[in-house]
Amino acid sequence: MRHGVKLNKLSRTAAHRKSLLSNLACELISHKRITTTLAKAKSLRVYVEPLLTRSKEDNTHNRRIVFSYLQDKEAIKELFGAISEKIASRPGGYTRIIKLGKRMGDNAETALIELVTLTRSMARQLRKRLPRRPVVPVVLRRKLEKLVLNKLLLLKAKQKKKQLSRIQLLNIIQRTRHMPCPFFLE
Numbered sequence: 187m188r189h190g191v192k193l194n195k196l197s198r199t200a201a202h203r204k205s206l207l208s209n210l211a212c213e214l215i216s217h218k219r220i221t222t223t224l225a226k227a228k229s230l231r232v233y234v235e236p237l238l239t240r241s242k243e244d245n246t247h248n249r250r251i252v253f254s255y256l257q258d259k260e261a262i263k264e265l266f267g268a269i270s271e272k273i274a275s276r277p278g279g280y281t282r283i284i285k286l287g288k289r290m291g292d293n294a295e296t297a298l299i300e301l302v303t304l305t306r307s308m309a310r311q312l313r314k315r316l317p318r319r320p321v322v323p324v325v326l327r328r329k330l331e332k333l334v335l336n337k338l339l340l341l342k343a344k345q346k347k348k349q350l351s352r353i354q355l356l357n358i359i360q361r362t363r364h365m366p367c368p369f370f371l372e
Contacts, residue, residue: 194229207233212261214281215269219300224285227297231281238280241270272303 196203206226211234213220222230237255240248244266253262273280279302286296 192232194225196225196229208256208258211237212256212258214299214301215256215261215265219298221286221296221298223289224283224295224297227283227299230299231283235278235280237265238269238273239278241265242274244270269301269303276303 196206198206207230210220210222210226210230214230214234233255237252240252249262249266252265253259256262256265282300282302284298284300286298288294289296
């Protein structure tokens, strides 16, 4: 039984896990949002929220405790400066995890973890950095496959002016299944 066990080992040794979570926390503090696997995002939330709580009270003791976890002076300046002002009135829940679906290479669940305390101007700046080609949500994938099939049928029939075989159609669908967004939706 796993009573009271809140730590996910992430299939890593203790030193590797500590280094991974420290680096992810520094990147989250500096970039305000990062994309990673769902398991790492959930572990990162458990790791970083107590540090964010410590940053509310700016004194030498709290800075040293946070530095023992992060080992990055720039991240600590950012944490105790801009971020601590924005989270001063929040009682907790400083991060938000948004599921993004499965990754194409290894089918791992991906998630976006972000600091909840973003202002509108910061959110606009971060949206500009996102890729322009939207990733199709998992729910819409089947509907889009039918649309892709119909569109490809029309395109291939116009190009070759003949009927395609079922095997050729299945090959085309298999190739387009892993596209981030169908070409005709851009």
